[in-house]
Amino acid sequence: MNKAAKIYVAGHRGMVGSAIVRKLKQEGYSNLVYKTSSELDLRNQSAVNTFFESEKPEIVFLAAAKVGGIVANNTYRADFLYDNLLIASNIIKAAHDFKSEKLLFLGSSCIYPKLAPQPLKEEYLLSGYLEPTNEPYAIAKIAGIKLCEEYRNQYNCNFISAMPTNLYGPNDNYDPQNSHVLPALIRKFHEAKLNGSKSVTLWGTGSPKREFLHVDDLAEACLFLMDNYNDSQFLNVGVGEDLSILELAELIKDIVGFEGEIVHDTSKPDGTPRKLMDVTRINNLGWKAKISLQEGIKSVYEEFTSKYSA
Ligand SMILES: NC(=O)C1=CN([C@@H]2O[C@H](COP(=O)(O)OP(=O)(O)OC[C@H]3O[C@@H](n4cnc5c(N)ncnc54)[C@H](OP(=O)(O)O)[C@@H]3O)[C@@H](O)[C@H]2O)C=CC1
Ligand SMILES: C[C@H]1O[C@H](OP(=O)(O)OP(=O)(O)OC[C@H]2O[C@@H](n3cnc4c(=O)[nH]c(N)nc43)[C@H](O)[C@@H]2O)[C@@H](O)[C@@H](O)C1=O
DSSP, X not given: OOTTOOEEEETTTSHHHHHHHHHHHHTTOOOEEOOOTTTOOTTOHHHHHHHHHXXXXXXXXXXXXXXXXXXXXXXXXXXXXXXXXXXXXXXXXXXXXTTOSEEEEEOOGGGSOTTOOSSBOGGGTTSSOOOGGGHHHHHHXXXXXXHHHHHHHHHOOOEEEEEEOEEEOTTOOOOTTTSOXXXXXXXXXXXXXXXXXXXXXXXXXXXXXXXXXXXXXXXXXXXXXXXXXXXXSOEEESOSXXXXXXXXXXXXXXXXXXXXXXXXXXXXXXXXXXXXXOOHHHHHHTOOOOOOHHXXXXXXXXXXXXXXXX
């Protein structure tokens, strides 16, 4: 990327978008444009077109989406499908119509079949049934990948896609119902410690395995791909190591310093049994995650406590 390029970060207030903005600023990019969802509703094609027509961004990071954990995905099923289809379609189409030079679309590891072999290789896309709890979101993300591929095939657009594993970091969502597991557990253990509770309840059995990538590592990967990757094949972005939800809970319990026990609420869904990313392709290109899970959780826990009010 040229340091003077006009760069649009869609979703700049979110966890991923804000990490991309931090990284761009650190690297000396200053011609950045962004809008909040109340200033520009990305589900509205004509508003998106007006924005692209006036700003003409050369580079687009597409990090806006309706996002949430397993229960949010399973509850707001229509919104996760509709909003994410429209956001991806409107921005990708406008980037073509108003001649952006390059666009990076962000999907998610939930695009893979529920029972795909592990680790998940990029070629396993569309080789089996999806996990039901997040099928609507996954279908919208698969549509985004295909839009990037087909705008490249038909119109020669330089649109690329990256599939991050489960993420965590600054500006995460700590809502007790709608968040992902890692921020949810930080909050649960912290509140249990403050309240002197005897136990913390994990959703599901604790046996599903997940991989966690710090969002600053993801932001570095996004800039790396913008600079170095121009291919229609989407790429996995992860660490290539996972742990069970119970192991994650034990780790967070230790970092927070909670001394009670962990109990299970098996009325809540487990979701996909495992979704370990095969990161061979992106590692071979020259990018690798750097932040360990232990140090990453310690730093987000510090951020969480500095802002926490009951
Ligand atoms: N979090 C995770 O674990 C993972 C995330 N991803 C992907 O990374 C991307 C970013 O996720 P993340 O940062 O966690 O999500 P966040 O919820 O933190 O941020 C999403 C952003 O999207 C914007 N947005 C949502 N709806 C609209 C809309 N209708 N119009 C305009 N803007 C909108 C919001 O803007 P505003 O704040 O202005 O309302 C918000 O800042 C998504 O594509 C997601 O699928 C992929 C894998 C894992
Ligand atoms: C990133 C990814 O995120 C979503 O998929 P997910 O990985 O299944 O999401 P999750 O982080 O919410 O849960 C992971 C595991 O953890 C268990 N779990 C225990 N206790 C809590 C708990 O307190 N909260 C939550 N949320 N989960 C808990 C939970 O039961 C599950 O077994 C997708 O819908 C989709 O959005 C997507 O792409």
